[in-house]
Ligand code: UDP
């Protein structure tokens with residue numbers, strides 16, 4: 514199968530028929546074999562019955578319905594598991610992403626031998642204040658931390674090679690950083706293509722101000738998990754030891770000046786409290802690292818390494 518189009522949706526019943534008809538038109542013009550996988554993320558409107566109707570008319574339409582709303586990341590994750598195409602395209606259900614972009618994204622992925630081609634909404638049609646400013650901020654932070662040169666991490670419209678989506682796990686609000694997850698998994702040939710962005714035709718946005726906070730926390734998670742997830746001691750152990758030695762050093766200095774140089778009022782000096790704090794913090798950090806190591810040892814993903822090729826085995 515040429516392409517799987519994975520579409521997460523939450524209460525988007527007005528858009529679905531129009532979107533499906535548009536996708537059908539595009540893939541038929543380009544003679545691509547395809548499947549459309551809708552993941553209904555616990556919609557409470559008519560989305561599911563619309564999907565069932567669409568499925569009746571076209572068996573290339575497939576769908577999964579969640580029992581409740583788990584979030585876009587969970588929806589993408591399930592869609593990725595189900596996808597059977599050689600190329601996987603993700604897009605939003607709200608018609609802000611244009612299906613006309615699908616063939617060009619696929620061509621770029623295949624011709625450039627990219628692992629991912631990510632859409633770039635260069636000209637956006639969103640509410641400027643709550644979207645554009647945080648989005649600029651996150652993109653800059655994500656670029657800095659991941660060293661992936663993308664202008665727009667969070668674009669819903671992306672093309673992936675099948676093996677990429679089969680190797681990563683999207684959870685929390687990580688849908689914003691799928692390219693980062695892919696890079697940690699070893700797929701770092703990531704391209705970007707300017708895509709048309711459209712104003713939302715029906716319904717309302719599903720992300721409010723929470724995108725600020727959650728987006729930031731997930732960025733931190735991704736950074737730490739990626740860098741130290743398999744070796745927590747290298748972070749916590751290092752800083753713990755450093756803090757402890759610093760505290761101990763100061764403590765020795767204070768004790769020596771009291772014992773041998775008769776400097777009185779040791780416990781009144783600010784340094785004394787700093788030394789104690791540093792030693793306690795150091796022990797805490799060290800313990801956190803140690804417990805982290807024990808947890809990674811017991812983790813079932815401990816020895817999950819992606820093997821690219823084998824010979825003679
Ligand atoms: N979405 C989802 N689950 C959620 C929230 C959103 O599947 O909990 C879907 C939503 O239906 C849409 C896509 O994710 O297809 C992007 O959401 P939205 O358009 O609200 O985000 P925005 O474009 O405002 O960033």
Ligand code: MG
Nearest residue numbers: 605607609713
């Ligand atoms: Mg949208």
